[in-house]
Each structure stands twice: as C-alpha cells, then as structure tokens.
Amino acid sequence: MREVTIRDTLSGEVRPLEPGPMGEVGIYACGPTTYGPIHIGNARPYVVFSLLRRFLAHEGYAPTLVINLTDVNDKIYDAAREAGMSSADHAERMIAAYRADTDALGLGRPDEEPKATETIGPIVSLIEDLVASGHAYESSGDVYFRVRSFPAYGQLSNRDTEQMDQGEEAGSAELKEDPLDFALWKARKEGEDTSWPSPWGDGRPGWHIECSAMAEDLLGLEFAIHGGGSDLVFPHHENELAQTEAARERPLAKIWMHNGMVQTRKQAGDTEKMAKSVGNVFLLGEAVRAFGPEAVVGFLVSGHYRQPLAFGEGALEEAAARNQRIREFFREGEDPPGEPAPAVLARREAFLDALADDFNTPRALAELFGLLADARREELPGARRVALELLELLGLESLAAPEDGGDGAAEAEGLLADRERARAERDFDRADEIRDRLAELGWEVRDTAEGARLVRRGS
Ligand SMILES: [Zn+2]
Missing domain, CATH: 1.10.10 (Arc Repressor Mutant, subunit A)
Structure with missing residues (x-):
C-alpha cells in the first residue's frame, strides 16, 4: 500500500492520507444542484473523485465515495416554475439527466448519492443540536447559525470575518442577529411547493447544513477527505466545517481537497462571442456526444486537479488526438511474451508515484506516454498489459479495446x-x-x- 498525500486546504499543507484500520477512506464530494443539465465544470469533481477512488482501491485501500445531490434550492424552484412543473418533478428529471450524462463517462457511480430531500431527519436533528448548544437561533420560522459563537470561523477560506458576505437573499438581513450569520432552515415561502415539518414550523433546509448532515450520516465524523470545487471553499465548506465542529466538537473531515475551476473565456469577461463559439459543448452531454467520453475524461485528467483548466473545443480536440495515439499503440502491435520488462515496471512505478503525490494526473499521463515511446523504440514484454492497467486509473481503459472496427x-x-x-x-x-x-x-x-x-x- 503506497502512502498517498493530498494537499489539504485547511492546513495549506500536502498531508498523508489517514485511512481507517481496515484501510477505509471516506470521501465526500459536493455534487450538483439539480436545476439544469450539468456542464464540464461540474463534471470535473465527478471525474477527479471517481478516479481518486479507483486509484485508492488499486493501492489496496477501501474507499467509499459519496457525492450528494442538492435537490431542493431556490434555483430549482425558479427553473421548475419556468418549465411549468412541480419542483420535485423538475429536480427528478434533472437528476436523471445528470446520471445519464455522468454514466456516459464510464467511471461508474459513486457508492452513495444521497439527496437532501431524503435526509431531512438528520438535518433537523443537527440543527436542533446547534440551537440547544447556543450556536444557532430561530427567527420568524428561519434558523440561523450564530457565526461569532464559533471563534475558529474563517480558518478554511482564510478570510477576515469583516470581509465576508454569505451571499444570502436581502430579505433575510433583518431576521439575523449579525449579517455574518447564515441560514440553516428556511421557513416556507409563498409559491414554494415543497416543505417539511420541523420544530420551527414548515420549511426546508439551507444548503450548507445538508452536506454536514449527509456526510456525517454516511461517513461519520473525521472521515478522510472532504472535496469539491474551489468555488465552494467559501461560504459552503467554511459553513459546513463550522456547523459540524460547533455541534460535535470534532472535525468533519481530516483533509479538505479542492479542484480548480474549468474556465471558458466566457468567464474571463468576453461574454457573448465566446458563449457562441464554445456553444453547447460546455454542457457535458453535448461534449460527450460531439467528442466522445474519452476526450472529455482525457481533457479533465490532462491538468493537475488543483489548477484551473482552460476549456474550448480545441482542448477537447487535443485530448481526442492524444487518445488516438494511445488507440494506435494498442492496434499496431502485441506484447512480446514474458514478464514485464524492467523499463515497463519503472514507468509503472513512476506513474503510480505521481498519483500518490497529490494525485498528479498530468505527470502520470506523461509517464504513460513515456511507456508508449519506450515500447515503440524496442519490443518490451508487458508494455500493453501495464499500459492498460494504468489507463484504467485515468478512466481511459476503453482506448485499449478494439474499437467498433473504428467505425464510430x-x-x-x-x-x-x-x-x-x-x-x-x-x-x-x-x-x-x-x-x-x-x-x-x-x-x-x-x-x-x-x-x-x-x-x-x-x-
Ligand atoms: Zn456540499
């Protein structure tokens, strides 16, 4: 079992993973809000954490991957109204679309995909504990977290509390003791077609509390890795951390692992023009249809998970071209008989070491191409067998399969x-x-x- 290190956002250090006694590694990654089809940026955490699970299993750990579904939210109410459906039906339809889009990537499903609306019991109970211990208070049917009751607040995002904006609707300002406070429970509003009973009246959970509750429900406390996109560090993960630690006096997770954003030039400000030229390919389903799942996965593993990744059709074309070189390698020849050659095993070690070192997929990919180049220069027993083993860790094993006769x-x-x-x-x-x-x-x-x-x- 190789020692695996991951950069922890909380300490700012690259730290060794701490598995349980049987090698258990609980991973909780924040999943999508199911109000519309997901785009490539939403697919990045899905791919990073699904592949991290594969790698940990390959190394003999026992990973459990949880990716939640936020299926109650203002965005869902708005989108459902626009679609002329109930919010529950709309969320259900978007969950089906999300599953179909991510299934197409061929990485398997997470071990658990909890829905906020199916975790109301644990959510309400966690809020009750926070109210009882003075970390939260009720106000007109809403419940808010009392941020200043948790002195360590701000440690994850390293922000000065005076600079913080919870990004909550203006209407809630007068209900809060302090503008820093954030909602744990929201009283039902006019026009909202879903709500659940609670000690504070009918309402629904806030976004942050659902993840604290779902993670603890499925993985317990102090699980190995809490992950998600770097856009979630504040306020979402800062608030998750505060809620759980305030209520339980124990940390939620040992390592906080964040992936960088997928950037289109659209996000850099050049709106309309780029929106058109990037077009629908920014949607995961469209990208997979236009370029194939391997190009999408190949694109996402081509950059280090922590770095931003520049997206455009060109990026998918490049990934498809790289994939083609791998396909040709498998199609062009066969391994000579015998145990894998020392040169092959050296590449394999370097590949696995790269993934063990803060999940460095671009370095691993370079080792894989190194192996292909070595095997082209001289006949190397085991080259294809090992290349297939490594491709699987990048989610690209289908490149080694004989294509449907290459006929698409x-x-x-x-x-x-x-x-x-x-x-x-x-x-x-x-x-x-x-x-x-x-x-x-x-x-x-x-x-x-x-x-x-x-x-x-x-x-
Ligand atoms: Zn979350």
Whole structure:
C-alpha cells in the first residue's frame, strides 16, 4: 500500500492520507444542484473523485465515495416554475439527466448519492443540536447559525470575518442577529411547493447544513477527505466545517481537497462571442456526444486537479488526438511474451508515484506516454498489459479495446437516441438534421417495427 498525500486546504499543507484500520477512506464530494443539465465544470469533481477512488482501491485501500445531490434550492424552484412543473418533478428529471450524462463517462457511480430531500431527519436533528448548544437561533420560522459563537470561523477560506458576505437573499438581513450569520432552515415561502415539518414550523433546509448532515450520516465524523470545487471553499465548506465542529466538537473531515475551476473565456469577461463559439459543448452531454467520453475524461485528467483548466473545443480536440495515439499503440502491435520488462515496471512505478503525490494526473499521463515511446523504440514484454492497467486509473481503459472496427458506432448510437428523442418531442426538423448527420458519418437509419435501426450505408 503506497502512502498517498493530498494537499489539504485547511492546513495549506500536502498531508498523508489517514485511512481507517481496515484501510477505509471516506470521501465526500459536493455534487450538483439539480436545476439544469450539468456542464464540464461540474463534471470535473465527478471525474477527479471517481478516479481518486479507483486509484485508492488499486493501492489496496477501501474507499467509499459519496457525492450528494442538492435537490431542493431556490434555483430549482425558479427553473421548475419556468418549465411549468412541480419542483420535485423538475429536480427528478434533472437528476436523471445528470446520471445519464455522468454514466456516459464510464467511471461508474459513486457508492452513495444521497439527496437532501431524503435526509431531512438528520438535518433537523443537527440543527436542533446547534440551537440547544447556543450556536444557532430561530427567527420568524428561519434558523440561523450564530457565526461569532464559533471563534475558529474563517480558518478554511482564510478570510477576515469583516470581509465576508454569505451571499444570502436581502430579505433575510433583518431576521439575523449579525449579517455574518447564515441560514440553516428556511421557513416556507409563498409559491414554494415543497416543505417539511420541523420544530420551527414548515420549511426546508439551507444548503450548507445538508452536506454536514449527509456526510456525517454516511461517513461519520473525521472521515478522510472532504472535496469539491474551489468555488465552494467559501461560504459552503467554511459553513459546513463550522456547523459540524460547533455541534460535535470534532472535525468533519481530516483533509479538505479542492479542484480548480474549468474556465471558458466566457468567464474571463468576453461574454457573448465566446458563449457562441464554445456553444453547447460546455454542457457535458453535448461534449460527450460531439467528442466522445474519452476526450472529455482525457481533457479533465490532462491538468493537475488543483489548477484551473482552460476549456474550448480545441482542448477537447487535443485530448481526442492524444487518445488516438494511445488507440494506435494498442492496434499496431502485441506484447512480446514474458514478464514485464524492467523499463515497463519503472514507468509503472513512476506513474503510480505521481498519483500518490497529490494525485498528479498530468505527470502520470506523461509517464504513460513515456511507456508508449519506450515500447515503440524496442519490443518490451508487458508494455500493453501495464499500459492498460494504468489507463484504467485515468478512466481511459476503453482506448485499449478494439474499437467498433473504428467505425464510430458508439457515436452513431448516441445520435440515433437523440433522433428518437427529437421525434418523440415531434421536433421533426431536428430529427431530419440528425438523420443527415448520420448519413454523413456513413449510417442509414431504417425505421422498423421494432424501432429505428442503424445500418452501414451500402450494406
Ligand atoms: Zn456540499
């Protein structure tokens, strides 16, 4: 079992992972708010933490990965109203879309995917404990966390409390003792179609408390890693940390691990133009359909998880080109018989050491390409076998599989499913467009009694 180190945002240090006695490593990563389709930026923590789980399992640890679903929230109420549906139905539909989009990446599901709306009991009980110990107070049916009752507040984001803005709606200001305080429970408002009973009346949980409750419910306290995007450090994770530590007098997690943002030039200020040129590919589902899941995963592992990653179609094209070199390596030859050569094992060690050292996927990727280059220069037993083992740790093992004859059948099947959806929605122009696109790719759509079938053109 290799020692694994991770940079901890709280201490600012790269620290060794502290597994449980049986190698248990609890990982809680904050998941999406299910109000719309997820974009590449939301997919980054999904990919980073799913691959970290793979690597830890490979090294003999026993990881448990929890990624939650925030399925009650103001954004969901707004989006549901716009879609003319109940907020519960809208959230359910977006959860299904999120699962389909992330399933397509081929990394498997997290071990647990708790929903806020299914964790109300533990949430209410945690808030009750905070009220009882004086760390929280009720105000007109809302409950707020009393930030100044927790002197260590601000330690995670390293901010001066005077500079903090909880980013809460203006209307709550007069209900708070102090502008620094943040909501744990919100009384039901006019027009909100979901609420739960509580000692403070009908309402719903605030965002931060749900993660403290779900994490403790599934992983206990002082679990190994709490993760998420760096945009969550303040206020979300600062508040999670404060709530749990105030209520339990023990830390929530041992290591706080944050991934950098995926940046489009759109975010750098050049709005309209870039929004158009990046287009829908910023959505995970669209990116996977246009470039394939391996290009998306390959793009996301090409940068160190802590660094920002610049996104555009060019970035996915580059990833697809790198992937093609790996495919060719597997297609071009076979390993000579025998145990893996020392040069192969040295690359394998360097690859695994890179992942053990603060999960350095770009360095690991470089070792993998080094292995491919070595094996091109001379016949090396075990090169492909080991390369496959390593590719799996990057979520790219499908590159080693014989392609559907290299004919893009998987992409075509995806397009066919889109055409079926368009037809179901009676969007026949879109359906025809997709049929034409399939024709360009060399596929003919035949509508049969059992549904639409793809047939190679000319066959
Ligand atoms: Zn969270």
